[in-house]
Amino acid sequence: MTKRIDVNNLNVFYGNFLAVEDVSLAIEPKAVTAFIGPSGCGKSTFLRTLNRMHEVIPGARVEGEVLMDGVDLYGSGVDPVAVRRHIGMVFQRPNPFPTMSIAENVLAGVKLNNKRISKSDAEDLVEGSLRGANLWEEVKDRLDKPGSSLSGGQQQRLCIARAIAIKPDVLLMDEPCSALDPISTLAIEDLIQELKNDYTIVIVTHNMQQAARVSDKTAFFNIAGTGKPGKLIEMNDTPTMFSTPSEKATEDYISGRFG
Ligand SMILES: Nc1ncnc2c1ncn2[C@@H]1O[C@H](COP(=O)(O)OP(=O)(O)OP(=O)(O)O)[C@@H](O)[C@H]1O
Numbered sequence: 001m002t003k004r005i006d007v008n009n010l011n012v013f014y015g016n017f018l019a020v021e022d023v024s025l026a027i028e029p030k031a032v033t034a035f036i037g038p039s040g041c042g043k044s045t046f047l048r049t050l051n052r053m054h055e056v057i058p059g060a061r062v063e064g065e066v067l068m069d070g071v072d073l074y075g076s077g078v079d080p081v082a083v084r085r086h087i088g089m090v091f092q093r094p095n096p097f098p099t100m101s102i103a104e105n106v107l108a109g110v111k112l113n114n115k116r117i118s119k120s121d122a123e124d125l126v127e128g129s130l131r132g133a134n135l136w137e138e139v140k141d142r143l144d145k146p147g148s149s150l151s152g153g154q155q156q157r158l159c160i161a162r163a164i165a166i167k168p169d170v171l172l173m174d175e176p177c178s179a180l181d182p183i184s185t186l187a188i189e190d191l192i193q194e195l196k197n198d199y200t201i202v203i204v205t206h207n208m209q210q211a212a213r214v215s216d217k218t219a220f221f222n223i224a225g226t227g228k229p230g231k232l233i234e235m236n237d238t239p240t241m242f243s244t245p246s247e248k249a250t251e252d253y254i255s256g257r258f259g
Pocket residue numbers: 014019037038039040041042043044045046057206227230
């Protein structure tokens with residue numbers, strides 16, 4: 001099941017430092033939303049607040065609301081581990097567990113959640129998740145080999161398989177292609193297009209062409225200067241953002257005049 005996310009008046013702090021100020025936006029289900037903007041404007045910081053991942057950073061905290069299908073993820077009694085089960089994350093650098101086999105990597109999240117699973121269900125889940133991540137054909141004959149034996153692009157698809165194995169509703173991707181070569185990048189972009197049939201996807205990217213290619217909606221964040229908070233400047237359908245943005249700062253950024 002895919003879900004929508006509504007963010008209302010979100011501030012994000014590291015200690016006393018306000019890193020992201022007053023962001024309100026809506027993330028539509030079964031669509032790809034891209035976050036773009038210059039370095040330091042808070043894209044990754046904001047992304048992490050969508051599944052409470054920032055809470056692993058000491059001193060990081062939020063004010064405001066993040067609603068998933070109307071339920072506040074920061075409401076009292078909401079378990080952050082349960083939030084992360086519904087809202088999975090793929091990181092910049094592929095990070096398979098190096099000593100685990102390919103199959104064990106796919107199952108790692110499921111096992112972390114203390115799910116008991118029969119051998120045949122585990123095999124089905126491994127195959128289904130690897131197929132979902134477009135990796136099955138490349139690895140089906142070596143599932144017991146270490147995850148670290150794969151190429152960078154394959155490792156990133158393995159991490160996507162691991163993320164979808166826990167059957168999340170939403171997938172957050174923080175620059176998932178920045179460590180990959182162009183061919184692997186295209187493979188991941190194709191995969192993102194397929195995954196949006198089943199998941200709500202949010203991707204942070206520095207690559208403007210990538211945002212234009214893969215996303216339905218684009219949100220542009222900016223920062224007025226060092227030490228200032230990042231802000232959402234505008235968000236719209238991706239073709240509109242790239243052809244006729246409302247704000248001059250957006251136009252300057254997407255046309256490469258700064259950032
Ligand atoms: N763990 C942290 N502790 C303190 N400050 C942090 C931490 N992580 C990020 N920041 C600060 O928060 C601000 C936003 O950083 P963030 O990494 O979210 O920006 P970004 O837009 O994702 O940048 P980039 O595109 O370079 O990855 C920056 O000023 C950064 O220095």
